[in-house]
Each structure stands twice: as structure tokens, then as C-alpha cells.
Amino acid sequence: MLPLNREFEFTHADFEKVRTMIYNYAGIALSESKHDMVYGRLAKRLRALNLKTFQQYLHVLERGDPKEFELFTNSMTTNLTSFFREAHHFDILARYLKEQRCATFSIWCSAASTGEEPYSLAITACEAFDTLRPPVKIIATDLDTNVLEKGRLGIYPAEEVKKMSPQRVSRFFNVQPDGRYQLKQELRDMITFRRLNLIEPNWSVRGPFDAIFCRNVMIYFDKETQYKILQRFAPLMKPEGLLYVGHSENLYHAAEFFKLQGKTVYELAKR
Numbered sequence: 001m002l003p004l005n006r007e008f009e010f011t012h013a014d015f016e017k018v019r020t021m022i023y024n025y026a027g028i029a030l031s032e033s034k035h036d037m038v039y040g041r042l043a044k045r046l047r048a049l050n051l052k053t054f055q056q057y058l059h060v061l062e063r064g065d066p067k068e069f070e071l072f073t074n075s076m077t078t079n080l081t082s083f084f085r086e087a088h089h090f091d092i093l094a095r096y097l098k099e100q101r102c103a104t105f106s107i108w109c110s111a112a113s114t115g116e117e118p119y120s121l122a123i124t125a126c127e128a129f130d131t132l133r134p135p136v137k138i139i140a141t142d143l144d145t146n147v148l149e150k151g152r153l154g155i156y157p158a159e160e161v162k163k164m165s166p167q168r169v170s171r172f173f174n175v176q177p178d179g180r181y182q183l184k185q186e187l188r189d190m191i192t193f194r195r196l197n198l199i200e201p202n203w204s205v206r207g208p209f210d211a212i213f214c215r216n217v218m219i220y221f222d223k224e225t226q227y228k229i230l231q232r233f234a235p236l237m238k239p240e241g242l243l244y245v246g247h248s249e250n251l252y253h254a255a256e257f258f259k260l261q262g263k264t265v266y267e268l269a270k271r
Contacts, residue, residue, distance in 0.1 A: 002261070006039065007079075008043055008046055008053055011054070011055075014054040022076045023070075025073065025197070026073060026076070026077075026198075026199060027197060027222075027229075028076060028221070035139050041076065042054070042072070042075055045071060045075060064103060073143060074144045074147075077221070080216070082160065083116070083161070085120075085215075086215065088263060089215075090120060092242070092244075092256055092265055093107075093242075093244075094124050096211070102135075102210070102242065104136070105135060105136045105210045105211075106136075106138075106139075106208070107121055107125075107137070107138045107200065107211045108139045108236070109138060109140045109213045110217065111142060111215065111217045112141055112142045112148065112151055114150040115152075115154060116156070116160075117213060118138050118191050119183050119187060119191070122136070122138060122190045123187065125138075126186075126187065132172075132184065132187070133186055136190060138189045138191045139205050140191050140192065141195065141204075141205065143195065148193045148195060151191075151201075155176065155180050156182075157180055158180060161181040198229050206236075207238070208237060210237070210240075211242070212233055213244045214244070215244055216247075216249070217246070219248060223253055226253070227254050230251060230257050230258060231257060234257040236259070240267075242265055242266065244260065
């Protein structure tokens with residue numbers, strides 16, 4: 001039991017059950033070092049349900065309450081994001097959109113979180129074509145239903161938005177009465193937000209895609225799960241399409257599907 005001054009009893013066996021549940025459902029591999037993180041996030045659910053121990057909470061999950069399991073899953077996902085994070089990716093995408101001779105472009109943002117990444121993609125497309133209505137459609141998916149709702153609204157605090165240039169802010173955002181900023185309707189219309197679990201057997205997306213953004217996602221999966229997901233990405237991409245991953249991720253174990261083109265950007269391996 002760790003430690004004695006905690007509000008709720010949380011045993012090693014409880015932690016192992018949580019690890020197993022989230023791995024089996026979402027493929028997320030929690031290390032032993034995540035013990036305190038799990039306690040902190042799930043303690044909120046125990047308080048909300050007026051439960052006394054984690055054993056009681058696990059029994060609720062095991063009984064199959066779909067709403068509580070959704071809240072459990074939301075609690076176990078990590079949503080660290082910002083506008084134009086790893087900015088070189090958006091420069092590469094802008095060049096791609098300008099160079100390819102396509103009537104329409106399709107992009108899948110597979111870990112959309114609260115929406116900053118797909119909206120960064122939309123802004124990039126608008127700037128590449130110099131219009132608020134570029135020929136680009138974006139599918140934005142995530143496992144966490146809470147963050148998807150925030151993404152659909154497209155409303156962000158001023159301190160986050162103002163990290164961008166004043167020109168970008170004035171062109172693509174409207175100021176709300178409370179001082180927050182909302183993406184203009186044209187950009188929100190470019191994006192479809194949808195819940196998707198990457199380890200489910202059936203995905204609600206259809207290619208072919210010009211780009212798939214799957215950044216800082218693979219680090220939560222073991223190599224076997226990563227391989228299976230990458231294997232499924234490959235047939236969804238256009239022959240010249242690009243896969244973008246996070247700065248600490250590499251796809252060397254799936255070289256039969258993808259080869260490195262540039263800094264954390266991959267293209268389909270030639271067959």
C-alpha cells in the first residue's frame with residue numbers, strides 16, 4: 001500500500017488491475033512509475049461516486065458501466081498539446097500542399113486532443129492556399145470524449161492563442177466576450193471531430209490520406225501495438241502521402257511499411 005497518508009487505499013494489486021484494463025481497452029502501456037499518476041487521476045472519480053476504496057471503484061468498472069468506463073478512459077489519457085507544436089511539421093505540410101496537383105486534400109489527425117493540432121493544420125492549409133476555404137478536409141480523432149468536445153468548440157484562452165503572431169490571430173480567430181478566442185467558422189467547418197480508439201478492430205475513417213499526424217502517441221504503446229497500428233496506417237495513405245510522428249518517436253521496427261523522409265516525417269516504403 002502506498003503511502004499511508006493517502007485519502008484512499010490503493011494497493012499494488014489495484015494498480016495492476018488498472019494497468020491491465022487500460023492496456024486491453026486502449027493499448028496504453030503504463031509503467032510502474034505511473035503509480036502516483038493513476039492514483040491522482042482516479043481519486044477524482046472515487047470522490048465523485050462517494051466510494052471509499054479503489055477496490056470498490058474497480059468493481060464498478062468490472063460491472064460494465066459504459067459511462068463510467070468512458071470517464072475512466074478519459075482519466076487515463078494524456079493531453080499535452082499546443083498550437084504549432086513541432087513547427088517544422090507544418091512547414092513541410094505547407095510545401096506539400098503547394099507542390100501536389102490535387103483537387104482536394106485529406107488529412108487525418110489521429111490524436112487531436114483539445115484541437116490545437118488539427119486547427120494548426122487548418123491554419124496551415126489556409127495560408128498555403130491564401131484562402132479561408134482551402135480544398136482540404138481534416139478528420140480529427142481521439143480516444144478522450146472530453147477533449148473532443150473542446151476541440152469542436154474551438155475556443156481557447158488568450159494566453160495560449162497569443163503565442164502565435166498577431167497576424168495569425170486576427171486572421172483566424174474571433175475574440176469572445178469573455179476574452180477567449182474562437183477559431184472562425186470557416187476553419188471549424190474544415191474539421192470533423194470523432195472518437196476513435198486506435199486499437200479497435202474497425203476504424204471510422206477512410207483513406208486515402210495525404211497526411212496522417214500521429215504525434216506523441218506511439219510512446220504510450222508497446223512495440224507490438226505500435227507495429228499493428230502502423231501496419232493499418234500504410235494502406236490508408238496516398239502513395240506520396242506523409243506520416244508525421246513525435247520528436248521522440250521512430251518507426252525503425254516497422255521499416256517494411258514506412259521509411260524516414262526527414263525529421264520525424266515518414267513516407268511509404270517502396271514495395
